[in-house]
Amino acid sequence: MPDAMAAYSVGGRTLLVTANEGDARDWPGFNEEVRVRAHCPQGLDPAVFPNAAALIMDSGLGRLLVTNTPNAGQTGRNAAGQCTELFSFGARSFSIWDASNLQQVYDSGDELEQRTRALPKVAFNASHNNNTLDARSPSKGPEPEAVVVAQFGNRHFAFIGLERVGGVMVYEVTNPAEARFVTYFNGTRNGVTGDRGPEGLTFIPAVQSPNGRPLLVVANEISGTTRILQINLGF
Structure with missing residues (x-):
């Protein structure tokens, strides 16, 4: 259930990048x-969930939100x-798809949560309106909300905004099947202050930028702030 999509082309193939908020x-x-x-x-069907008794507890899946x-x-x-089946919301990831056949060629899995589990200025899986540990763990986690793809030379980078915990993930997606993490920027968030709730991203290439440098504009829904980030290439 993507909330945002971006397209780019590599080697004559068009790829779609989805922010899987749900x-x-x-x-x-x-x-x-x-x-x-x-x-x-x-309870849960033990034939489907071998550890059903433990999973139904709040320490297992008990608090997870499902349809x-x-x-x-x-x-x-x-x-x-x-229960034999549970359908939850969002994949807590971003994916890359071949636009010609809509086959998935990459998914980040749980890496966004792995990357944000030890942030110094915000509790793990806190929401954008509190700093409560695990507040979003039962419901869509960091919530990938926005995505743009930028090209620098022959390399492509995806910028993914995380609505709840905040900040922007950066992945190189030149080889879509082997997308790799580059960096993560959490803005000025410090607990319940600073930039919170990135809702939209806009990329401004250097040729259109007022200072001649590529820029990323981040619109933050909860804090009501707009942050402009300068992208300094390291290659």
């Missing part, structure tokens, strides 16, 4: 988000009412 339906009179412990009052409305025709439960 989002639940929350409308007047209908909200599909429910915690696993409430969604599965009869209470799975795909049409699916109940997600066995005859005893135990």
Whole structure:
């Protein structure tokens, strides 16, 4: 469930980069988000979840938010009412896809959370309006929200904004199947102060920049601030 997409071309092939935020339906009179412990009052099917008794606890999957409305025709439960399937929101990652056939060629997996688990000025998986440890762990984690791709010479870089924990991840995506982490910038966030909630990114190439240097503009939803970052190339 990407919230933003960007396209770039390498070797005559067009690639799509998606920021996999994920989002639940929350409308007047209908909200599909429910915690696993409430969604599965009869527990988890041990044939599907071998450690079902432990997983249903809050220390396992109990607090994870999942949908209470799975795909049409699916109940997600066995005859005893135990849950056999759980559908959560967002992949907590960014992905790269071949635009010609929509085959995934790369996904960052849990690396965004691995990279942000020991930040000096914000607790792990804190939200953008608090500094509470693990506040976002049951719900979409750092929440990849925005993405742009920039080209420097023959190299391509993806910039991914993390809405909740904040900051911008940078990956080189020249070889899409072997995207590699370059750096992470958390802006001026310090607990509940500074830049928080990056919602949109805009890249300004050097030829269009007022100072002749490539720039990245970060719009922060919660703090209501706009940060302009100068990109200093190291190659």
